[in-house]
Amino acid sequence: MSWEIKGDRPVYAQLVEIIGQKIIKNEFPPDSKLPSVRDLAAMAEVNPNTMQKALVELETEGLISSVRTTGKYVTNDVDLIENYKRKLAVKELGAFVRKMKDLGFQVEEIKQLVDKEINDGNSFRN
Amino acid sequence: MSWEIKGDRPVYAQLVEIIGQKIIKNEFPPDSKLPSVRDLAAMAEVNPNTMQKALVELETEGLISSVRTTGKYVTNDVDLIENYKRKLAVKELGAFVRKMKDLGFQVEEIKQLVDKEINDGNSFRN
């Protein structure tokens, strides 16, 4: 999973997500120095300003911190990272279940569909 | 669930979703006549132009049809409605599982989390 930007959502939002995942997955480990803004921008083939915007957002989340003229660093607070992961998961879970219920599915159906999707990678093939 | 419009996504897109759900859930049954565009717009507290745009999209999906000078009707093709429901569900399922995997969850974890979420309405409370 690396820097694949789609056109449906704001680029900077996708960058936040991608970098957040890289931190969660230890591709950017706690306390490590991030590549420079310019380098990250080059990797993602994006304008440095756009990358900067994404990084600022991650900074307000507390996931990274910035040391002037030195670089940006992943937080050393592993609990905070774990928390971030949970927060995202809870958000996804809630939104998913709500939408499925809105579509008229019963809880048992939802469970079964999830099982199928996970096993087959392709639901509704019963 | 009724006409709750948020500010984060295009209004017309949310209308498409809401009306689609009402059709799926038989609040607007097959072959029934829809309220006038003007009335629907009033219900949703939305500009009639915006409602019109949403209805056009539902029409291209085949879920509703226009009879000139008479009004708009929900399709009588129940299979098509069922199909629409499945299409949406598959899309949600796929997106959900993909995102959870991106976050680093294993398939078994995902199943368990879904179970918890459905039962408690509140995951991560083991």
Next chain:
Amino acid sequence: MSWEIKGDRPVYAQLVEIIGQKIIKNEFPPDSKLPSVRDLAAMAEVNPNTMQKALVELETEGLISSVRTTGKYVTNDVDLIENYKRKLAVKELGAFVRKMKDLGFQVEEIKQLVDKEINDGNSFRN
């Protein structure tokens, strides 16, 4: 007090401060519509992007909200505005007293100096 930007701090930060004060002082009353980003930028003689950055910050503070394609509005939550005022005051107070103590002043001296400053607009003239 109107849009006087100095060169010592980031422009956008000064804009946040100025607009925040205008809200506190009811120059931009609760629930009122703000001028468009472009207009505000013109008033402050600043690039629209810079103004946008300031407004986004005020939005994350909750002081203003944005309605897509319609405009930006001051919050109607007067308590939140009052709270914002207090938060700023407490911050200023704390920083001030701490600095004065760091300089070696006793509490009584600080009080007297504040009195003098307020009355004369000019301390150390005893």
Next chain:
Amino acid sequence: MSWEIKGDRPVYAQLVEIIGQKIIKNEFPPDSKLPSVRDLAAMAEVNPNTMQKALVELETEGLISSVRTTGKYVTNDVDLIENYKRKLAVKELGAFVRKMKDLGFQVEEIKQLVDKEINDGNSFRN
């Protein structure tokens, strides 16, 4: 109070402030010899170049003087030190009162808030 550097302002400027305070508070008494630049840098956990820049600034203020090949000394002019203290205090006072007025506080309120802050260390708790 000792060598706590934050990331929001230039490091050298913070060093100027800290060392200035140490002189004002007689931690570095008049006419005394300062530790070597290298040692000061080590204490502050700062690059010697940065410390050097701070000391140069204090020298132009007249607070310290350089004796070639011997070291740097705090000025023996106690009036000058006292003046420096006053200059800083006046600056803080003026800035503080101006900001509080900008926030819409009346002079009497400001006095009361300062009293509260000094006594409780916690304003707005009436």
Next chain:
DNA sequence: GTGGTCTAGACCACC
């Protein structure tokens, strides 16, 4: 070389 800031100008979807 680093992050931070700002400008200018453009395009977009939406209402």
Next chain:
DNA sequence: GTGGTCTAGACCACA
């Protein structure tokens, strides 16, 4: 006309 986003390019202070 509205907010939102993005690019390109530039400058700055700092280390």
